[in-house]
Amino acid sequence: MNKNILVTGASKGIGKQIAQGLSKAGHNLFLTARSEDVLKNITAEISAKGYLVCDLASQEDLEKLAEFVEENSIDILINNAGEYVYGEIEKMDYDQISRIFATNLLAPTRLCSSAVKNMKSKKWGRIINIGSISGVMGEAYASVYSSSKSGLFGLTKALALELAEYNITVNTINPGWVETELGLKSIEESEFSLEETLSIIPQKRFVAPQEVEALVEYLISENARGITGQSINLCAGLSLGI
Numbered sequence: 526m527n528k529n530i531l532v533t534g535a536s537k538g539i540g541k542q543i544a545q546g547l548s549k550a551g552h553n554l555f556l557t558a559r560s561e562d563v564l565k566n567i568t569a570e571i572s573a574k575g576y577l578v579c580d581l582a583s584q585e586d587l588e589k590l591a592e593f594v595e596e597n598s599i600d601i602l603i604n605n606a607g608e609y610v611y612g613e614i615e616k617m618d619y620d621q622i623s624r625i626f627a628t629n630l631l632a633p634t635r636l637c638s639s640a641v642k643n644m645k646s647k648k649w650g651r652i653i654n655i656g657s658i659s660g661v662m663g664e665a666y667a668s669v670y671s672s673s674k675s676g677l678f679g680l681t682k683a684l685a686l687e688l689a690e691y692n693i694t695v696n697t698i699n700p701g702w703v704e705t706e707l708g709l710k711s712i713e714e715s716e717f718s719l720e721e722t723l724s725i726i727p728q729k730r731f732v733a734p735q736e737v738e739a740l741v742e743y744l745i746s747e748n749a750r751g752i753t754g755q756s757i758n759l760c761a762g763l764s765l766g767i
Contacts (some may be wrong), residue, residue: 528651528745529574531555531599533581533636534606536563538705539655542734543603543741545571550742555597557590558606581606581632582624591639601651601745602640604633604677609670622669629673634680637695641688650693651745654681655737658701658760674699678756685754694753696744701760704731727762 530547534540536558548554548571556576558564564576577593579586594602608628610621633654644650659667660674678697685695702722723729740759743749758764 527552528600529553529555529598530601530603530745531557531594531597531636531640532603532605533557533579533632535576536560536567539700539703539734539737540603540605541567542738543605544573546735546738546742547745548573552601555593555599557593582608582627587632587635591635594636594639595642598643599640600644600647600649601653602636603653603655603741604636605655606632607655607657607674609667611667611670613666614668617669625669626673626676629670630676630680633677637680637684641693644688644693645691648692650688650691652681652684652693652695653741653744654678654695654697656697656699656756658699658758658763661699661756661758661764681756682754689753692750694744694750696752696754697756698737698740698744699756699758699760699764700732700737701758701763702726702731703737704733725763726760727765730761732759732761 530552532540532544535544535556544554544556544567554571554573556564556568556573557579559580561578564578568576577590579590581587606628608625610625637652654677656677657674659671664671681695681697688695737759744752
């Protein structure tokens with residue numbers, strides 16, 4: 526049976542790959558991102574059912590998206606959108622800190638609260654939060670990002686317990702370095718070169734967005750109905766150390 530799926534941050538990178546892959550499986554895709562032009566293009570490309578332009582750091586936009594979730598009876602919520610900032614903690618001002626937490630943690634929490642009503646009524650649902658290996662291991666000079674992503678797993682564990690009896694599963698996927706625009710940009714902003722970054726990854730490669738999409742597809746399937754409250758590292762061995 527086709528499900529109604531919302532993918533946040535669907536305009537590029539992992540989010541776009543997830544949307545493309547799940548649309549091929551015949552599901553009804555609903556998309557959100559900040560760029561309307563890009564959203565229009567991908568909506569047409571994959572024949573998505575609808576989209577909403579939204580800046581997740583804006584409370585006004587987020588409330589509109591929460592209403593969008595309820596109106597479209599979302600069965601599967603993919604909290605993919607995220608923002609990254611690199612720098613010493615003493616150089617982070619309040620606006621930077623609040624924007625990262627609003628996008629990476631507060632928005633997913635609000636969307637969960639909106640989506641769960643429909644999921645409970647159907648006694649079926651899937652919530653997948655896209656975290657980060659930085660939220661598992663910690664990343665120097667990315668403390669704001671790391672802590673916001675770490676918070677996603679706390680949300681995942683608690684909601685998995687709260688919603689288990691309703692046949693709703695909640696899981697977090699923690700990608701390592703992924704071959705996306707955001708991944709490459711974060712390297713440019715850091716003090717390390719691409720070669721230095723690859724040298725600390727056991728498999729000596731970046732994760733492909735298709736690998737994340739394939740794991741999402743499995744986690745929303747009935748074959749994975751017993752997997753809930755888990756934090757799954759998809760990082761080419763990065764979490765194992767060097």
